[in-house]
Amino acid sequence: MEYISTRGNDKRTPSMAILKGLAADGGLFMPEYIPKMDIPLSGLAEMDYRELAYNILKLYLTDFTEEELRECVNKAYDSKFDDKAIVPLKKKGDAYYLELFHGPTIAFKDMALSILPWLLTTAAKKNGVKERIVILTATSGDTGKAALEGFKDVPGTSIVVFYPKDGVSPVQEKQMLTTGGENTFVVGIYGNFDEAQSGVKEIFNDKAFEKTLKDRGILLSSANSINIGRLTPQIVYYYYAYLDLLKKGIIKEGDRINIAVPTGNFGNILAAYFAKEMGLPVNKLICASNENKVLYDFFSTDIYDRNRDFFVTTSPSMDILISSNLERLIYLITGRDAEKTSDLMKSLADIGRYEILPKEAEGLESFYGGFASEKETEEEIRKVFDDSGYVIDTHTAVASFVYRKYKEETGDDRPTVIASTASPFKFQQSVIKALSPEDAGDDEEILTDRLSEIAKVDIPYAVLSLRNAPIRHDIKCSPEEMKETLIRILEK
Numbered sequence: 420m421e422y423i424s425t426r427g428n429d430k431r432t433p434s435m436a437i438l439k440g441l442a443a444d445g446g447l448f449m450p451e452y453i454p455k456m457d458i459p460l461s462g463l464a465e466m467d468y469r470e471l472a473y474n475i476l477k478l479y480l481t482d483f484t485e486e487e488l489r490e491c492v493n494k495a496y497d498s499k500f501d502d503k504a505i506v507p508l509k510k511k512g513d514a515y516y517l518e519l520f521h522g523p524t525i526a527f528k529d530m531a532l533s534i535l536p537w538l539l540t541t542a543a544k545k546n547g548v549k550e551r552i553v554i555l556t557a558t559s560g561d562t563g564k565a566a567l568e569g570f571k572d573v574p575g576t577s578i579v580v581f582y583p584k585d586g587v588s589p590v591q592e593k594q595m596l597t598t599g600g601e602n603t604f605v606v607g608i609y610g611n612f613d614e615a616q617s618g619v620k621e622i623f624n625d626k627a628f629e630k631t632l633k634d635r636g637i638l639l640s641s642a643n644s645i646n647i648g649r650l651t652p653q654i655v656y657y658y659y660a661y662l663d664l665l666k667k668g669i670i671k672e673g674d675r676i677n678i679a680v681p682t683g684n685f686g687n688i689l690a691a692y693f694a695k696e697m698g699l700p701v702n703k704l705i706c707a708s709n710e711n712k713v714l715y716d717f718f719s720t721d722i723y724d725r726n727r728d729f730f731v732t733t734s735p736s737m738d739i740l741i742s743s744n745l746e747r748l749i750y751l752i753t754g755r756d757a758e759k760t761s762d763l764m765k766s767l768a769d770i771g772r773y774e775i776l777p778k779e780a781e782g783l784e785s786f787y788g789g790f791a792s793e794k795e796t797e798e799e800i801r802k803v804f805d806d807s808g809y810v811i812d813t814h815t816a817v818a819s820f821v822y823r824k825y826k827e828e829t830g831d832d833r834p835t836v837i838a839s840t841a842s843p844f845k846f847q848q849s850v851i852k853a854l855s856p857e858d859a860g861d862d863e864e865i866l867t868d869r870l871s872e873i874a875k876v877d878i879p880y881a882v883l884s885l886r887n888a889p890i891r892h893d894i895k896c897s898p899e900e901m902k903e904t905l906i907r908i909l910e911k
Protein backbone atom coordinates (compact mmCIF):
# COMPACT_ATOMS: atom_id res chain seq x y z
CA MET A 420 0.00 0.00 0.00
CA GLU A 421 1.28 3.45 -0.86
CA TYR A 422 0.18 6.85 0.34
CA ILE A 423 -0.71 9.55 -2.15
CA SER A 424 -1.01 13.28 -1.53
CA THR A 425 -4.53 14.71 -1.80
CA ARG A 426 -2.91 17.29 -4.10
CA GLY A 427 -1.42 14.67 -6.37
CA ASN A 428 2.32 15.27 -6.35
CA ASP A 429 3.78 13.12 -3.62
CA LYS A 430 3.72 9.38 -3.10
CA ARG A 431 5.33 7.46 -0.22
CA THR A 432 5.46 4.20 1.64
CA PRO A 433 3.43 4.13 4.87
CA SER A 434 6.50 4.58 7.07
CA MET A 435 7.75 7.52 4.99
CA ALA A 436 4.30 9.12 5.09
CA ILE A 437 4.46 8.94 8.90
CA LEU A 438 7.95 10.42 8.95
CA LYS A 439 6.99 13.25 6.57
CA GLY A 440 3.64 14.09 8.19
CA LEU A 441 2.58 16.54 5.51
CA ALA A 442 3.09 15.82 1.80
CA ALA A 443 5.71 17.89 -0.04
CA ASP A 444 3.00 19.60 -2.14
CA GLY A 445 1.13 20.76 0.96
CA GLY A 446 -1.49 18.01 0.69
CA LEU A 447 -2.38 15.24 3.14
CA PHE A 448 -1.38 11.62 2.65
CA MET A 449 -4.18 9.20 1.77
CA PRO A 450 -3.95 5.43 1.42
CA GLU A 451 -4.33 4.40 -2.24
CA TYR A 452 -7.52 2.62 -1.24
CA ILE A 453 -9.37 2.07 2.02
CA PRO A 454 -8.71 -1.57 2.89
CA LYS A 455 -11.58 -3.92 3.70
CA MET A 456 -11.49 -5.72 7.03
CA ASP A 457 -10.81 -9.34 6.17
CA ILE A 458 -11.76 -10.93 9.50
CA PRO A 459 -15.46 -11.43 10.33
CA LEU A 460 -16.87 -9.33 13.17
CA SER A 461 -17.46 -12.43 15.29
CA GLY A 462 -13.74 -13.22 15.01
CA LEU A 463 -12.70 -9.67 15.91
CA ALA A 464 -15.01 -9.77 18.93
CA GLU A 465 -12.69 -12.31 20.58
CA MET A 466 -9.75 -9.89 20.56
CA ASP A 467 -8.57 -7.51 23.26
CA TYR A 468 -7.78 -3.90 22.39
CA ARG A 469 -4.17 -4.53 21.42
CA GLU A 470 -4.92 -7.51 19.22
CA LEU A 471 -7.66 -5.55 17.49
CA ALA A 472 -5.34 -2.55 17.04
CA TYR A 473 -2.72 -4.76 15.45
CA ASN A 474 -5.22 -6.32 13.04
CA ILE A 475 -6.49 -2.94 11.89
CA LEU A 476 -3.16 -1.12 11.70
CA LYS A 477 -1.51 -3.88 9.68
CA LEU A 478 -3.94 -3.17 6.82
CA TYR A 479 -2.68 0.42 6.64
CA LEU A 480 0.97 0.24 7.68
CA THR A 481 1.90 -2.48 5.27
CA ASP A 482 5.67 -1.93 5.34
CA PHE A 483 5.89 -2.55 9.10
CA THR A 484 6.67 -6.14 10.08
CA GLU A 485 4.33 -7.96 12.43
CA GLU A 486 6.93 -7.78 15.17
CA GLU A 487 7.45 -4.02 14.72
CA LEU A 488 3.76 -3.25 14.71
CA ARG A 489 2.94 -5.41 17.70
CA GLU A 490 5.72 -3.79 19.67
CA CYS A 491 4.38 -0.30 18.87
CA VAL A 492 0.87 -1.34 19.91
CA ASN A 493 2.05 -3.01 23.12
CA LYS A 494 4.14 -0.03 24.18
CA ALA A 495 1.24 2.34 23.55
CA TYR A 496 -1.79 0.66 25.11
CA ASP A 497 -0.46 -0.48 28.46
CA SER A 498 -0.84 0.45 32.11
CA LYS A 499 -0.65 4.16 31.38
CA PHE A 500 -4.35 3.76 30.64
CA ASP A 501 -6.25 3.53 33.90
CA ASP A 502 -8.94 1.12 32.60
CA LYS A 503 -8.23 -2.41 31.47
CA ALA A 504 -10.61 -2.06 28.54
CA ILE A 505 -8.54 1.00 27.38
CA VAL A 506 -11.78 2.55 26.05
CA PRO A 507 -14.74 1.48 28.25
CA LEU A 508 -18.21 1.84 26.73
CA LYS A 509 -20.89 3.01 29.17
CA LYS A 510 -24.63 2.98 28.64
CA LYS A 511 -26.27 6.03 30.18
CA GLY A 512 -29.83 6.95 29.31
CA ASP A 513 -30.40 5.81 25.73
CA ALA A 514 -26.84 6.35 24.49
CA TYR A 515 -23.51 4.55 24.71
CA TYR A 516 -20.64 6.77 25.81
CA LEU A 517 -17.26 5.60 24.55
CA GLU A 518 -14.78 6.93 27.12
CA LEU A 519 -11.67 7.87 25.19
CA PHE A 520 -10.11 9.67 28.14
CA HIS A 521 -8.43 6.99 30.23
CA GLY A 522 -4.90 7.82 29.06
CA PRO A 523 -2.23 9.92 30.76
CA THR A 524 -3.68 13.35 29.88
CA ILE A 525 -7.37 12.40 30.20
CA ALA A 526 -8.37 13.49 26.69
CA PHE A 527 -8.77 11.46 23.50
CA LYS A 528 -5.54 12.83 21.98
CA ASP A 529 -3.79 10.16 24.07
CA MET A 530 -5.31 7.43 21.89
CA ALA A 531 -3.10 8.46 18.97
CA LEU A 532 -0.23 10.24 20.70
CA SER A 533 0.65 7.25 22.84
CA ILE A 534 1.43 5.19 19.73
CA LEU A 535 2.74 7.87 17.33
CA PRO A 536 6.21 8.12 18.96
CA TRP A 537 6.74 4.37 18.50
CA LEU A 538 5.47 4.40 14.92
CA LEU A 539 7.71 7.37 14.17
CA THR A 540 10.89 5.91 15.66
CA THR A 541 10.22 2.55 13.99
CA ALA A 542 9.66 4.34 10.68
CA ALA A 543 12.96 6.18 11.14
CA LYS A 544 14.83 2.95 11.78
CA LYS A 545 13.24 1.26 8.74
CA ASN A 546 14.25 4.10 6.47
CA GLY A 547 17.82 4.35 7.71
CA VAL A 548 17.28 7.70 9.38
CA LYS A 549 20.15 8.05 11.84
CA GLU A 550 19.38 11.52 13.12
CA ARG A 551 17.81 12.28 16.46
CA ILE A 552 14.15 13.16 15.86
CA VAL A 553 13.11 16.44 17.43
CA ILE A 554 9.37 17.01 17.59
CA LEU A 555 8.32 20.65 17.40
CA THR A 556 4.78 21.51 18.40
CA ALA A 557 2.80 24.67 19.02
CA THR A 558 -0.17 24.03 21.26
CA SER A 559 -3.24 25.82 22.51
CA GLY A 560 -3.39 23.35 25.41
CA ASP A 561 -4.38 19.71 24.92
CA THR A 562 -2.12 18.46 22.14
CA GLY A 563 1.02 19.79 23.85
CA LYS A 564 0.61 17.74 27.01
CA ALA A 565 -0.49 14.60 25.16
CA ALA A 566 2.52 14.87 22.85
CA LEU A 567 4.89 15.51 25.80
CA GLU A 568 3.58 12.42 27.58
CA GLY A 569 3.78 10.36 24.39
CA PHE A 570 7.38 11.26 23.56
CA LYS A 571 8.68 11.44 27.15
CA ASP A 572 11.79 9.24 27.42
CA VAL A 573 11.25 7.64 23.99
CA PRO A 574 14.81 6.81 22.87
CA GLY A 575 16.08 8.73 19.84
CA THR A 576 13.61 11.61 20.26
CA SER A 577 13.23 14.97 21.95
CA ILE A 578 10.15 17.12 22.08
CA VAL A 579 9.88 20.89 22.29
CA VAL A 580 6.45 22.41 22.91
CA PHE A 581 5.71 26.12 22.50
CA TYR A 582 2.57 27.47 24.15
CA PRO A 583 1.13 30.97 24.61
CA LYS A 584 2.17 31.97 28.14
CA ASP A 585 -1.16 33.61 28.94
CA GLY A 586 -3.37 31.67 26.55
CA VAL A 587 -3.90 28.30 28.24
CA SER A 588 -5.87 27.29 31.35
CA PRO A 589 -4.05 27.03 34.71
CA VAL A 590 -4.54 23.24 34.70
CA GLN A 591 -3.21 22.92 31.17
CA GLU A 592 -0.14 25.06 32.01
CA LYS A 593 0.60 23.10 35.16
CA GLN A 594 0.19 19.81 33.27
CA MET A 595 2.84 20.89 30.77
CA LEU A 596 5.30 22.54 33.19
CA THR A 597 5.41 19.51 35.48
CA THR A 598 6.18 17.03 32.69
CA GLY A 599 9.00 14.64 33.56
CA GLY A 600 11.51 13.01 31.22
CA GLU A 601 15.00 14.02 30.14
CA ASN A 602 13.99 14.77 26.55
CA THR A 603 11.03 17.12 27.10
CA PHE A 604 11.16 20.90 26.78
CA VAL A 605 8.34 23.37 27.30
CA VAL A 606 8.61 27.01 26.26
CA GLY A 607 6.15 29.77 27.13
CA ILE A 608 5.77 32.42 24.44
CA TYR A 609 4.98 36.06 25.21
CA GLY A 610 2.34 36.04 22.51
CA ASN A 611 -0.78 34.23 21.37
CA PHE A 612 -1.29 30.78 19.85
CA ASP A 613 -1.15 32.07 16.27
CA GLU A 614 2.29 33.58 16.93
CA ALA A 615 3.52 30.33 18.45
CA GLN A 616 2.11 28.42 15.46
CA SER A 617 3.65 30.83 12.89
CA GLY A 618 6.99 30.63 14.67
CA VAL A 619 6.98 26.84 14.44
CA LYS A 620 5.95 26.93 10.76
CA GLU A 621 8.78 29.38 10.02
CA ILE A 622 11.30 27.05 11.63
CA PHE A 623 9.96 24.14 9.54
CA ASN A 624 10.20 26.16 6.31
CA ASP A 625 13.77 27.35 6.93
CA LYS A 626 15.78 25.10 4.57
CA ALA A 627 19.17 26.48 5.68
CA PHE A 628 18.31 25.74 9.28
CA GLU A 629 17.19 22.23 8.31
CA LYS A 630 20.62 21.66 6.76
CA THR A 631 22.45 23.01 9.83
CA LEU A 632 20.47 20.66 12.04
CA LYS A 633 21.04 17.69 9.74
CA ASP A 634 24.79 18.30 9.91
CA ARG A 635 24.44 18.12 13.67
CA GLY A 636 22.45 14.89 13.51
CA ILE A 637 18.97 16.30 14.09
CA LEU A 638 15.77 15.81 12.10
CA LEU A 639 12.76 17.99 12.86
CA SER A 640 9.32 16.40 12.77
CA SER A 641 5.82 17.20 13.97
CA ALA A 642 3.08 15.46 15.95
CA ASN A 643 0.35 17.28 14.05
CA SER A 644 -3.11 15.72 13.79
CA ILE A 645 -2.89 15.36 10.01
CA ASN A 646 -0.22 12.65 10.33
CA ILE A 647 -1.59 9.27 9.20
CA GLY A 648 0.20 7.88 12.25
CA ARG A 649 -2.40 9.73 14.28
CA LEU A 650 -5.41 9.06 12.06
CA THR A 651 -5.15 5.28 11.70
CA PRO A 652 -4.95 4.37 15.43
CA GLN A 653 -8.23 6.24 15.89
CA ILE A 654 -10.10 3.74 13.70
CA VAL A 655 -9.53 1.02 16.30
CA TYR A 656 -11.84 2.27 19.03
CA TYR A 657 -14.85 2.54 16.73
CA TYR A 658 -14.44 -1.15 15.95
CA TYR A 659 -13.98 -1.82 19.63
CA ALA A 660 -17.26 -0.05 20.50
CA TYR A 661 -19.20 -2.00 17.87
CA LEU A 662 -17.74 -5.31 19.03
CA ASP A 663 -18.54 -4.49 22.64
CA LEU A 664 -22.21 -3.94 21.70
CA LEU A 665 -22.11 -7.22 19.80
CA LYS A 666 -20.61 -9.13 22.71
CA LYS A 667 -23.18 -7.70 25.10
CA GLY A 668 -25.98 -8.87 22.80
CA ILE A 669 -27.27 -5.35 22.21
CA ILE A 670 -26.82 -5.75 18.46
CA LYS A 671 -26.57 -8.72 16.14
CA GLU A 672 -23.69 -9.12 13.70
CA GLY A 673 -24.37 -6.78 10.78
CA ASP A 674 -26.80 -4.46 12.62
CA ARG A 675 -25.92 -0.86 11.95
CA ILE A 676 -25.13 1.69 14.67
CA ASN A 677 -24.74 5.48 14.67
CA ILE A 678 -21.64 7.27 15.87
CA ALA A 679 -21.67 10.84 17.22
CA VAL A 680 -18.40 12.77 17.44
CA PRO A 681 -17.62 16.22 18.89
CA THR A 682 -15.60 17.68 16.07
CA GLY A 683 -12.89 20.30 15.56
CA ASN A 684 -10.15 19.41 13.11
CA PHE A 685 -12.25 16.54 11.65
CA GLY A 686 -9.67 13.90 12.57
CA ASN A 687 -11.67 11.81 15.01
CA ILE A 688 -14.82 11.58 12.91
CA LEU A 689 -12.80 10.89 9.76
CA ALA A 690 -11.41 7.81 11.50
CA ALA A 691 -15.01 6.68 12.09
CA TYR A 692 -15.70 7.20 8.37
CA PHE A 693 -12.67 5.05 7.53
CA ALA A 694 -14.07 2.33 9.83
CA LYS A 695 -17.38 2.49 7.93
CA GLU A 696 -15.60 2.26 4.59
CA MET A 697 -13.64 -0.75 5.85
CA GLY A 698 -16.94 -2.51 6.36
CA LEU A 699 -18.00 -1.69 9.91
CA PRO A 700 -21.82 -1.54 9.89
CA VAL A 701 -22.41 2.15 10.57
CA ASN A 702 -25.53 4.08 9.63
CA LYS A 703 -24.94 7.79 10.33
CA LEU A 704 -21.87 9.67 11.42
CA ILE A 705 -23.19 12.53 13.51
CA CYS A 706 -20.78 15.46 13.25
CA ALA A 707 -21.27 17.77 16.24
CA SER A 708 -19.88 21.32 16.34
CA ASN A 709 -19.98 24.02 18.99
CA GLU A 710 -20.80 27.65 18.10
CA ASN A 711 -17.92 27.61 15.63
CA LYS A 712 -20.28 25.68 13.34
CA VAL A 713 -18.42 25.92 10.06
CA LEU A 714 -18.89 22.16 9.51
CA TYR A 715 -22.62 22.21 10.24
CA ASP A 716 -22.98 24.97 7.65
CA PHE A 717 -20.90 22.98 5.19
CA PHE A 718 -23.11 19.89 5.54
CA SER A 719 -26.26 21.96 5.14
CA THR A 720 -25.19 24.28 2.28
CA ASP A 721 -22.29 22.49 0.50
CA ILE A 722 -20.30 25.69 1.11
CA TYR A 723 -17.28 25.80 3.38
CA ASP A 724 -16.78 29.36 4.57
CA ARG A 725 -14.37 30.40 7.28
CA ASN A 726 -15.16 34.10 6.91
CA ARG A 727 -17.05 34.51 10.16
CA ASP A 728 -16.60 35.49 13.80
CA PHE A 729 -14.52 33.17 15.93
CA PHE A 730 -16.03 32.25 19.30
CA VAL A 731 -14.12 31.25 22.41
CA THR A 732 -16.31 28.52 23.93
CA THR A 733 -16.32 26.15 26.89
CA SER A 734 -15.28 23.36 24.48
CA PRO A 735 -12.01 25.02 23.40
CA SER A 736 -10.55 21.96 21.67
CA MET A 737 -13.28 22.40 19.05
CA ASP A 738 -12.76 26.13 18.54
CA ILE A 739 -11.50 25.75 14.99
CA LEU A 740 -12.49 27.39 11.71
CA ILE A 741 -10.22 25.40 9.41
CA SER A 742 -10.84 21.69 9.87
CA SER A 743 -7.64 20.40 8.24
CA ASN A 744 -8.63 16.75 7.94
CA LEU A 745 -11.73 17.62 5.92
CA GLU A 746 -9.38 17.84 2.92
CA ARG A 747 -9.19 14.04 2.97
CA LEU A 748 -12.96 13.70 2.73
CA ILE A 749 -13.07 16.28 -0.07
CA TYR A 750 -10.50 14.20 -1.94
CA LEU A 751 -12.70 11.12 -1.60
CA ILE A 752 -16.00 12.76 -2.57
CA THR A 753 -14.45 14.33 -5.66
CA GLY A 754 -13.57 10.79 -6.74
CA ARG A 755 -9.91 11.18 -5.68
CA ASP A 756 -9.53 14.18 -7.97
CA ALA A 757 -6.27 15.75 -6.77
CA GLU A 758 -6.54 18.70 -9.13
CA LYS A 759 -10.03 19.54 -7.94
CA THR A 760 -8.97 19.14 -4.29
CA SER A 761 -5.99 21.46 -4.85
CA ASP A 762 -8.26 24.07 -6.44
CA LEU A 763 -10.72 23.98 -3.54
CA MET A 764 -7.93 24.23 -0.96
CA LYS A 765 -6.36 27.10 -2.88
CA SER A 766 -9.71 28.85 -2.79
CA LEU A 767 -9.90 28.26 0.97
CA ALA A 768 -6.42 29.76 1.40
CA ASP A 769 -7.09 32.72 -0.92
CA ILE A 770 -10.67 33.75 -0.15
CA GLY A 771 -11.55 31.62 2.84
CA ARG A 772 -14.29 29.61 1.15
CA TYR A 773 -15.17 26.99 -1.44
CA GLU A 774 -18.28 25.24 -2.73
CA ILE A 775 -18.74 21.63 -3.80
CA LEU A 776 -21.02 20.36 -6.59
CA PRO A 777 -24.32 18.54 -5.92
CA LYS A 778 -22.93 15.26 -7.24
CA GLU A 779 -19.95 15.60 -4.87
CA ALA A 780 -22.30 16.38 -1.99
CA GLU A 781 -23.89 12.96 -2.53
CA GLY A 782 -20.69 11.55 -1.04
CA LEU A 783 -21.59 13.23 2.24
CA GLU A 784 -24.76 11.24 2.82
CA SER A 785 -23.17 9.22 5.63
CA PHE A 786 -22.92 12.42 7.65
CA TYR A 787 -25.43 14.35 9.70
CA GLY A 788 -24.26 17.80 10.85
CA GLY A 789 -25.47 19.55 13.97
CA PHE A 790 -24.29 22.03 16.58
CA ALA A 791 -24.89 23.04 20.18
CA SER A 792 -24.87 26.59 21.54
CA GLU A 793 -23.10 27.37 24.81
CA LYS A 794 -26.44 27.31 26.64
CA GLU A 795 -27.43 23.97 25.08
CA THR A 796 -24.06 22.48 26.03
CA GLU A 797 -24.45 23.51 29.64
CA GLU A 798 -28.03 22.23 29.75
CA GLU A 799 -26.97 18.91 28.25
CA ILE A 800 -24.41 18.35 31.03
CA ARG A 801 -27.21 18.98 33.53
CA LYS A 802 -29.77 16.83 31.71
CA VAL A 803 -27.50 13.79 31.40
CA PHE A 804 -26.62 14.10 35.08
CA ASP A 805 -30.26 14.47 36.16
CA ASP A 806 -31.35 11.52 34.02
CA SER A 807 -28.58 9.08 34.90
CA GLY A 808 -26.14 10.52 37.43
CA TYR A 809 -23.40 10.49 34.80
CA VAL A 810 -21.11 13.50 34.43
CA ILE A 811 -19.80 14.39 30.97
CA ASP A 812 -17.39 17.11 29.87
CA THR A 813 -18.27 20.06 27.64
CA HIS A 814 -17.01 18.50 24.39
CA THR A 815 -18.88 15.26 24.96
CA ALA A 816 -21.96 17.32 25.86
CA VAL A 817 -21.93 18.96 22.43
CA ALA A 818 -22.11 15.52 20.78
CA SER A 819 -24.67 14.24 23.26
CA PHE A 820 -26.96 17.21 22.54
CA VAL A 821 -26.63 16.90 18.77
CA TYR A 822 -27.35 13.17 18.98
CA ARG A 823 -30.59 13.85 20.85
CA LYS A 824 -31.59 16.43 18.26
CA TYR A 825 -30.85 13.93 15.49
CA LYS A 826 -32.99 11.30 17.17
CA GLU A 827 -35.92 13.68 17.60
CA GLU A 828 -35.67 14.86 14.02
CA THR A 829 -35.35 11.45 12.38
CA GLY A 830 -36.95 9.01 14.83
CA ASP A 831 -33.89 6.80 14.32
CA ASP A 832 -33.44 4.98 17.62
CA ARG A 833 -30.78 2.43 16.73
CA PRO A 834 -27.88 2.11 19.22
CA THR A 835 -25.66 5.17 19.09
CA VAL A 836 -22.10 5.50 20.31
CA ILE A 837 -21.02 8.95 21.50
CA ALA A 838 -17.28 9.61 21.40
CA SER A 839 -16.49 10.99 24.88
CA THR A 840 -13.35 12.95 24.19
CA ALA A 841 -12.37 14.36 27.58
CA SER A 842 -12.76 13.63 31.26
CA PRO A 843 -15.03 16.13 33.03
CA PHE A 844 -12.09 16.80 35.38
CA LYS A 845 -10.22 18.40 32.53
CA PHE A 846 -12.87 21.07 32.08
CA GLN A 847 -14.14 21.12 35.63
CA GLN A 848 -14.90 24.85 35.87
CA SER A 849 -17.51 24.63 33.12
CA VAL A 850 -18.84 21.28 34.32
CA ILE A 851 -19.27 22.51 37.91
CA LYS A 852 -20.92 25.67 36.60
CA ALA A 853 -23.55 23.48 34.95
CA LEU A 854 -24.09 21.12 37.88
CA SER A 855 -23.48 23.16 40.99
CA PRO A 856 -23.26 26.86 40.09
CA GLU A 857 -22.79 27.90 43.75
CA ASP A 858 -19.37 26.15 43.72
CA ALA A 859 -18.16 27.66 40.44
CA GLY A 860 -15.13 29.92 40.75
CA ASP A 861 -13.65 28.02 43.70
CA ASP A 862 -10.02 27.04 43.83
CA GLU A 863 -9.17 24.23 41.36
CA GLU A 864 -8.41 21.67 44.07
CA ILE A 865 -11.70 22.27 45.83
CA LEU A 866 -13.53 21.96 42.49
CA THR A 867 -11.82 18.64 41.82
CA ASP A 868 -12.93 17.27 45.18
CA ARG A 869 -16.45 18.56 44.63
CA LEU A 870 -16.66 17.05 41.15
CA SER A 871 -15.45 13.69 42.44
CA GLU A 872 -18.22 13.81 45.05
CA ILE A 873 -20.95 14.75 42.56
CA ALA A 874 -19.88 12.28 39.88
CA LYS A 875 -19.06 9.50 42.35
CA VAL A 876 -15.86 8.96 40.38
CA ASP A 877 -12.34 8.80 41.80
CA ILE A 878 -10.13 11.74 40.93
CA PRO A 879 -8.01 10.63 37.95
CA TYR A 880 -4.31 10.17 38.63
CA ALA A 881 -3.52 12.78 35.95
CA VAL A 882 -5.23 15.39 38.14
CA LEU A 883 -4.14 14.10 41.57
CA SER A 884 -0.51 13.89 40.53
CA LEU A 885 -0.51 17.60 39.64
CA ARG A 886 -1.14 18.60 43.24
CA ASN A 887 2.37 18.21 44.57
CA ALA A 888 4.23 17.99 41.29
CA PRO A 889 7.30 20.22 41.06
CA ILE A 890 7.56 22.71 38.20
CA ARG A 891 10.29 21.39 35.90
CA HIS A 892 10.24 23.85 33.01
CA ASP A 893 10.75 27.60 33.06
CA ILE A 894 11.93 28.66 29.60
CA LYS A 895 10.18 31.71 28.19
CA CYS A 896 10.79 33.82 25.10
CA SER A 897 9.23 36.24 22.64
CA PRO A 898 7.88 34.90 19.34
CA GLU A 899 10.94 36.40 17.57
CA GLU A 900 13.31 34.40 19.77
CA MET A 901 11.83 30.97 19.14
CA LYS A 902 14.54 29.75 16.79
CA GLU A 903 17.37 30.97 19.03
CA THR A 904 15.69 29.34 22.00
CA LEU A 905 15.37 26.08 20.11
CA ILE A 906 19.08 26.19 19.22
CA ARG A 907 20.00 26.71 22.87
CA ILE A 908 17.79 23.79 23.91
CA LEU A 909 19.32 21.50 21.26
CA GLU A 910 22.84 22.39 22.40
CA LYS A 911 22.15 21.03 25.86
Ligand SMILES: *Cc1c(COP(=O)(O)O)cnc(C)c1O
Pocket residue numbers: 526527528561644681682683684685686687688736737814840841
Ligand atom coordinates in the same frame (compact mmCIF):
# COMPACT_ATOMS: atom_id res chain seq x y z
C1 LIG B 1 -9.07 17.57 19.82
C2 LIG B 1 -10.36 17.40 20.55
C3 LIG B 1 -11.60 17.33 19.88
C4 LIG B 1 -11.72 17.49 18.39
O1 LIG B 1 -11.21 16.40 17.69
P1 LIG B 1 -10.86 16.53 16.11
O2 LIG B 1 -10.19 15.28 15.75
O3 LIG B 1 -9.95 17.74 16.03
O4 LIG B 1 -12.14 16.77 15.40
C5 LIG B 1 -12.74 17.13 20.63
N1 LIG B 1 -12.69 17.04 21.98
C6 LIG B 1 -11.52 17.10 22.66
C7 LIG B 1 -11.54 17.01 24.14
C8 LIG B 1 -10.32 17.28 21.98
O5 LIG B 1 -9.15 17.37 22.68
